Amino acid sequence: MATEIERKFLVRDDSWRQQAAPGVRLMQGYLAATPAVTVRARLAGERGVLTIKGATRGIRRREFEYPIPAVDAKAMLDELAATGIIEKTRYPVRLGPHTWELDVFAGDNAGLVVAELELSGEDEPFERPSWLGAEVSDDPRYYNANLARHPFTQW
Template sequence: MRYEVERKFMVAHAGWRERAVSRRRLTDGLVGEFPGGKVRVRLDEEQAWITVKGRRDGLARPEFEYEIPRADAEAMLGLVCETCLIEKTRHCVPHDGMEWVVDEYGGALAGMVLAEVELEHEGQPLVLPDWIGREITADARFRQSTLLRLAREAGRPVTLTEVVAARL
């Protein structure tokens, strides 16, 4: 069993752009949620996955990820996840021996830019790039399901200022 250990951050400025080494477009769909976890389907230009994420314990959570046929992912996105879609361009940005990802959201979350980094273990030292802002790892307002709900309630993409001001 694999455990995902990740930290998430706001992005302070666009200095990451000049350091990005790759990018890919992703579409995520929320298949379902349960207390402390979720099931997601993800599609990029070449592959498709289904992922089950369990309850978080500190920074770690169990993660089960399986490649699935592209046609199955497209069907799930269209039939099961139609109101829970996340569109984003994921940029890979190396820094201090680690691979950071910066997600630029589109669709219902257009304009949102967030960063994350996966760690080998919770105590792993981390050197933050200068373009990193406030940490949001434990902030429920920045869960993708919450961001989508806020956008649906607003009837338009939500801004970072609105998310920060949101009361859950």
């Protein structure tokens, strides 16, 4: 069984771009989104992914992810997504032993830039780059499933 341990932060400025690898455009929608479970279809470039996540407890939750045909992911987004579609470009930024994922949102969430870091343990130390802003790991407004329902531009 898979467990995701993730910290999420706002981003202060664009200085991270100097270290970023090329981005990948993501489109994702939620087929189900309750406090107990979310089911997400995603197009990541030309790849399709189906993800099932359990309830968030602190910065930890169960996560199961499976590759699916891109055409199936597109059909799920077009026909089954229960909420709005999240559009963003994800840029990996390597820093020490970790890779940050910086999500630059578009569409209804334009203007939002979030840095995520997956860790192997809740107390794992990590380097805090100068571009890192406030932590929002515990703020449900920044969960992607909630951004699909209540976009950043409407706050």
